[in-house]
Amino acid sequence: MLKWIAGAVLALAALPAVAAEGERVQVKGEIIDTWCYFSGVMGAPEAVVGSAHHTCAIWCAAGGIPVGVLAEDGTVYMVLKWEGNGDVAGDTLLSVQSHEITADGILHKRDGVNYLIVEQVVADAGITNLSHEDFGVTPGFAIPKSVTGE
């Protein structure tokens, strides 16, 4: 009996206090690696987006670092769900890293963060930000020496 009560308490503790309604939006922007973009760990924001940062963005997404959509006005939307799939911390979004996309979805704002439920990707222009032309690759070891021949 006590185990049942303890189990019920744990289940309740995991549930949200309040589930709020979101706002229907369409967002156009670039899929980015949010940790490198916000923390500056690899350099300036413009060096950690686009083709320069494509490989690192794949590593970070695979590692479970939050994936974001960087809109043209500079707003970043943290992706919580992608076309019905809530398992966004891992391999789900590797194929769209650095892509310019347009997505229909639901926006939830909480404590200064924009969280996006992507319902449908209505356009995918691929990689349009050719940042490697200005920055090479970031980090510099993204392409292994066995490939570059260094």
Added chain:
Amino acid sequence: MIRTMIAAALAVLMAFPAAAEGEFAEGSQVTGWKNLQGRENALFTAKVVDILCELTGDCAEKCGACKRQMGQIREADGVLVLAAKNSQASFNGATVDLAPYCGQIVTVDGLLVGDPAVASTKFYQVFAIQREGSDNWAKTKRWTRMWKRDNKDLADKKGPWFRHDAAVAAAIEANGWLGLGAEADKTFIEEFY
């Protein structure tokens, strides 16, 4: 006279907290990652949550079992803090370390990080987690351990996980290091290296 002035100046400087010291810095033991934008130590008590569940009511068993983005609702002010990173320096998020504490009250030690020029708020890098009522701190180094457990055939290969991970390798194989295809990679490598 000069010694007196230096001593007075040092006393004034020591009377103020470091510039990066934030509201939740007291008791934090994190010392590394000095180069992060907006870096401030932060130790606080919080409830560990699956953010998708918290915001929308779309919940999964065990907070998605390491596959959903995780956060912490800070006890002091009710703020939902997005956990973006664990303590490891190999491109690892915080989900694998936080998911085992789904729905539980914990104390976390880490860093609030974010360049105010581009970030609307700060995000959390969690270094250690203490379960309520426990004296033990768990360091957030679970990610690579779990990867090795799930990739036994690759675990002993030389180099970090991201050089061997099958999904990463497939993504790079498909579109190249720049994501622009093999021809773009070839041109870039010839010109840049």
